[in-house]
Amino acid sequence: MAKTEETGPLYAARPEWKDITPIPQYAENANPIAPIFYTEAYKDATDYFRAVVKAGELSPRVLELTESVIRLNPAHYSAWQYRYKVIVAINSPLAPEHALMNELATNHLKTYQVWHHRRLLLLLAAKRLSESKGEDKDAIALSPETELGFIASVLKKDEKNYHTWAFRQWVLATFFSPLSNLSSTLFSTSPMNEEEASAYRLSMLDDEIAFVESMLHADIRNNSAWNHRFFINFKLGTDVVMKSTHNVAEFDNEEKDIVGRELSYTKEKIALAPNNASAWNYIRGVLELAKIPFSSLTSFVLPYTRSHGQEADDDQIIDLDNPLPSSSSDLPAPPALEFLADIYERDAETLRSAEQSEQATVKEKLQKAIPIWRSLSEDHDVTRKKYWEHRIHIAQITCS
Amino acid sequence: MVNTATRIDSYPSTTTNEQLGTEEQLTQIRPTADDPPPRLQKNAHLNFLVRNLMQGFPARFVSLDASQPWLAYWSLQSCYTLGASLDPNNKQRCIDTIMAFQSPDGGFGGGPGQTPHLLANYAAVCTLAIVGRPGPGGGWDQIDRKKMYNWFLSLKQPDGSFLVSQDSEVDVRGIYCLLCAAALLNLTTPELIAGTAAFIASLQTYEGGFACASHPYYFSKSSSFPPEAARPPLGEAHGGYTFCALASWVMLLPFLSHEPSGSRPSIDVKRLTRWCVQMQGSPAEVGGFRGRTNKLVDACYAWWVGGCFALLRGLGVGLSLPVPVHTDTDVPDEEEQWTDADDSLFNRLGLQEYILVAAQHPQGGLRDKPPKTADAYHTLYALSGLSSAQHRVSQSQEVKAKLRSEWRPIKASPTPESDTISQTVFTESRSWKEEEGSSEYLQGAADRVNAAHPVFNLTMTHVKDIMNHFYEQG
């Protein structure tokens, strides 16, 4: 009997599949362009897969067949899609499916489908739980908390995996956001009242901050982790994001605290590695979101724009709000120079839009930015020469 | 020479370790002053492509079984970018192969009998744009456009996005692919694109680039805040997604002016431009592009990010008002008044160097970076990226006006309104033009590759032919 290692005997050789006539991919005489030379096992499994799809069969043996196809080619999206259809149709248990996904996800991290399938399973579990009023013991084996634990273990090995981070954010937004009407409490074994649920949600977010901190501790330049930090603090259905998007209200004290905490945190990280673009992008993002002028960071930024040994006198004074660049860092840091020029340009814009703007002061501000851009284009960031020249050009038009 | 090696601030981490390793690799293959300058090995690449097309792929490429139209598109578009073309027999073989992927329910899948999928559908339609023709057996008239359109609508979500396939994920690549196919085949309607621009806008992250998707909060509780406020992007700013989002935005923009300004979605173009230029690597990285902050350079981003600059120019970036030069007697028209302040916002020759030095595999085909092997995907996007660095392509107001004045109403248009929509898509898509005298080559014009349409990544001729057919023009 013909056998393959991964999936057992060929379907063509299995008596229980005798009733199915396999459908080959191409007609006998076809001469396709750019063909793939499949293994016998793959040809066999997909020939049977095409046949059951055509017949519309939704059964346990098709579940097994889709697993074979997926194991041979995890990017076979049609097999994944059909597998999900079968699970729903035959009310297949979710716990074993989820266990299988843990195995497949670990081996095929970069495949879209492994992450999307988990998403479908979690939603299906939530649906079965709410329909059974929490009695579905199979569905309860899947929970958003378990999911976050699994994702964390994957991210420890592949720290910048795009789909894994995106999936983590989806889990958080779906089950731990006040804006979602699904909640992780669906999966809890003891009932919670609304107050308890809300306290629980907040404690989960604290854990999430701790998680992202551990990722940043492992690699301060992991941009995925910085992006995640932004997501937790400012995008998870908090009022902060809605207020900033729609300008409807002032930040309350708690929200101001978050912004303040994030600015301090990022400054400290910039002090450790002043050329880390991720941290600079983050601090820019926080300022823009909170509508705080860039110029509020002038005293912080200045020491990063000078070479070592060119410190201004007051740089020596210890200022806890404005940590100094570490002594062995590479200065001046181009992101700091860019930031300083942006401070001047933005100040000029603010002046220009003010009612009684003085053309002279606008010009003065811009003329402080121009030499910085010039030094970037000629010395510190020659790759972006054209871009810095473009910024100078725009400023010159404004001045004339 | 300035040392442009990444500054690690005496504070190394995994990111800088990998970064320095890559810079080391790139330094080793960079030719010295005594070596002959790197040239585009057109013949070696064509041999690689023809081998893939004619002889096919060994079994280890099974993961591409669900991407068969992509294998055809990457290989064929690479050939035509290199200026080669296919004989009629092989064209017919391509058409027949692609038509076997069309689903009886509409749309193209990744192979025969596979479910239709928006990504596969784009690759199939583009392949037909390259090798197809009108009439029996030519592919174009055998596309079931009605069914494809209904399939598109079946994938539409309440937040304006689209699933890439039934029960599958939302991904901005799918939206780009849908909008391209709709534009090429004259399938755009207000119903199809309603809310899509707002979805695209929701993908922009604080960094300026775009993420893969955003969370819809489908189940959103009633809130005093409008739902648009609560659509967090899922994932970080990324070159591939940014290209797809920006190209989608450029396609949707002409329809936004009809919406009241208060509810009109918007994107932050300045922040996007900054993000795009920040993706270009230093001389130590031979000027290639990376796809995310603090990641490594990779040849495919030569197109995904390098290709964004032509699209940004379509949004007015890099065009600025110079000091007026006209006299009182000559009234300037739009064309003369707005001239380019600079030839480009990125380092065009730097990017060409990356493609020629780092991306070419000695045995033919192009690659991510040394010491990787060449593959069909990187071959196309490295060549397309080279094209975006060699040529300057922009929308010509002159061509747009001409196309509009020559427009003949489409007989099959159900309403005058739908005819106007068709006209808009047609004139916007067809007005992209290679600017004469704007080409720049690192070593010489012998390395020239054809200009790519900045939205579709097809040659201008193929866009013209297929659109003229489906819009009944020309």
Ligand SMILES: [Zn+2]
């Ligand atoms: Zn790549």
